[in-house]
Structures are given as structure tokens and as C-alpha cells.
Amino acid sequence: MTTLLDVLDVIEGLWPAHGAEEWDAPGLLSGDPAAGVSRILLAVDAVGVTVDEAVEGDHDLLLVHHPLLMRGVTTVAESTAKGAMLARLIRAGCALVAAHTNADVVATGTSGRIAALLGLSEVEAIAERPDGTGLGRTGSLPAATTLGELARTLATLLPATAGGVRVGGDYDRRVERVALCGGAGDSLLAEDAVRASDVYITSDLRHHPASEALETARVAGGPALIDVSHWASEWLWLDTAAAELRAALPGVDVVVSELRTDPWDFVVVQ
Missing domain, CATH: 3.40.1390.30 (NIF3 (NGG1p interacting factor 3)-like)
Structure with a gap:
């Protein structure tokens, strides 16, 4: 069985934590390192739609580019967006990991x-x-x-x-x-x-x-x-990351999210 710890070791090999900028906060945000991992979802952002996709797709790990908690927080109450997402992932047994500037x-x-x-x-x-x-x-x-x-x-x-x-x-x-x-x-x-x-x-x-x-x-x-x-400039990298993870983790299903998490929905051209 591939564990989350095994996946973290692979991530460290591909995108070493020491490569991150000093202000950055990549790595494991939530999840049990001893838990099994058979399905990984890759996305640029941990937002409501990608969290839903990870949970509803029965993924064991949501691997994102942007860390959900970049700055210090004082609450993860479910009345906040980040708290609600973390709670949903934890209840579903889906870990959350970020590879940010260490992957840049x-x-x-x-x-x-x-x-x-x-x-x-x-x-x-x-x-x-x-x-x-x-x-x-x-x-x-x-x-x-x-x-x-x-x-x-x-x-x-x-x-x-x-x-x-x-x-x-x-x-x-x-x-x-x-x-x-x-x-x-x-x-x-x-x-x-x-x-x-x-x-x-x-x-x-x-x-x-x-x-x-x-x-x-x-x-x-x-x-x-x-x-x-x-979002678009970094989404391109997900295919490369997925291929590297598949090569290092045979038997683990690695999927790239096709959901657009760019924050803008439409533009009015003048």
C-alpha cells in the first residue's frame, strides 16, 4: 500500500522544500501520513469546487500549487471559507498538500x-x-x-x-x-x-x-x-507534475483537475 508518507517523500524528491521562498508555506497542510493513497487530484487552487471534486471523486489527496494557509490564521471555524474546506477534506479522509515556489x-x-x-x-x-x-x-x-x-x-x-x-x-x-x-x-x-x-x-x-x-x-x-x-500560466504545469508522480508512484491514479479556478468570470470590452 502506498501511504501519504510515501507520496510526501516523492514530492520532496521532485520539489524539495528547501527550494521554497522564505515567505512560502508549502507541504502537508492536513492528513494522516500513515493513511493510504490510491487517488491523487492535482489543481492550482484549493477552492470550493476543487475540494468538492476531490471529495466527490473519492481522492485521498488534493495536491495544489497554491498553499491554502499562506499567512497565519487564528481560526479554522467552518463559518470561514478556509475552515469549511479543511473540515470537508478532513471528514472525507482527503489530505491536502501544496507544492508552490519549490515547484516553480x-x-x-x-x-x-x-x-x-x-x-x-x-x-x-x-x-x-x-x-x-x-x-x-x-x-x-x-x-x-x-x-x-x-x-x-x-x-x-x-x-x-x-x-x-x-x-x-x-x-x-x-x-x-x-x-x-x-x-x-x-x-x-x-x-x-x-x-x-x-x-x-x-x-x-x-x-x-x-x-x-x-x-x-x-x-x-x-x-x-x-x-x-x-491560474492559466500555472495550470499548464499540472500535466508535467502528474506525469512525474505517475512515474514515481506506479499503481496510484493521478488526475489533473480541468476546472477553471481563475477568479474572473467575464470581461466587458470597451
Whole structure:
């Protein structure tokens, strides 16, 4: 029998906890390490619909990218959203585990998955660490293209969301060197590897950092910007994670949730 502890050992091998950022809170959130695991559901977020999917699908483990309890809490009362979800999982005997920035920094992590789908070569981390891991990725496209066509390519690779793909830069701008970061990545805008690229692809770009980066690019050089859904950019990684778990845990059924947990439902175009 495969136990939750066995699965945690595999997770540690794939996405070591020491790779997480200091502010992060990955790992086991709830569940008995001695309990058996035969079905695992992967999702980006632990939200009501994915918790329901895990419980109703008789999964023993919900493995998510985003930790449910990122900050300290003072209550898990079922009158709160997080308390209600935890209680539902615990009653159903379904454990909850997160692999967050520790899964971002590895070669096959969230940013690595996007780089592979774009066919990038000469791939390196934007903020490389001594052990060879690091946040974000840079690389070269198989052939130069325009900013607009690259945005259209991303729109076909990513699951559809209300926000779509937003672009800062001229449609016909030539792009070949790409920097990217799955999930929120405006903290990397000033990195040399980003500034040296033709385009930076990430999520959750706020007005002021994005505006400043584009204005700086006009004066001193720098990338165009492509902003995509946070959820969509990280959902792509789930297939890679599932394949790695299946290889390490033969006999365990590993399923990727197809549910969209992007928070936005529709957009009104002006």
C-alpha cells in the first residue's frame, strides 16, 4: 500500500522544500501520513469546487500549487471559507498538500513548462541559484516572430480565461529572446536577464511596475510585456507534475483537475 508518507517523500524528491521562498508555506497542510493513497487530484487552487471534486471523486489527496494557509490564521471555524474546506477534506479522509515556489524553481516546474511549450532553447533561470534552480526562465524562440503572433501563440497554449492575453508593445515588434515567469512575476522586472530580453511573459502585472518598465524600455531598452492569467500560466504545469508522480508512484491514479479556478468570470470590452 502506498501511504501519504510515501507520496510526501516523492514530492520532496521532485520539489524539495528547501527550494521554497522564505515567505512560502508549502507541504502537508492536513492528513494522516500513515493513511493510504490510491487517488491523487492535482489543481492550482484549493477552492470550493476543487475540494468538492476531490471529495466527490473519492481522492485521498488534493495536491495544489497554491498553499491554502499562506499567512497565519487564528481560526479554522467552518463559518470561514478556509475552515469549511479543511473540515470537508478532513471528514472525507482527503489530505491536502501544496507544492508552490519549490515547484516553480525546478527545471520542469511552472516556468520550465511554459518554456518547453514555446520550444525555447538555451534555457536558463532568470534569478539563478547556486544549485542550478531559480525563478523564471529565459531562452530563445525556435525562430523570430512578432510580439502579436507570440501573444496569439500563447492564447492557443493557455486555457481560456476572461482576462485573455494582454500586451504592452507594438504588435509587429520583432521578438526572439524571451523571459518568462509563471504566476506573479513583476518582482523580476528589473533583473538583467529580463531587461536583456525582447519580451517578458508573466502574470499579475500591476499598473505602476508595468508602466515604469515600458517607459524605461523606451529610454534605455527593455522588453515588451505580455500579461496572462495567473491560474492559466500555472495550470499548464499540472500535466508535467502528474506525469512525474505517475512515474514515481506506479499503481496510484493521478488526475489533473480541468476546472477553471481563475477568479474572473467575464470581461466587458470597451
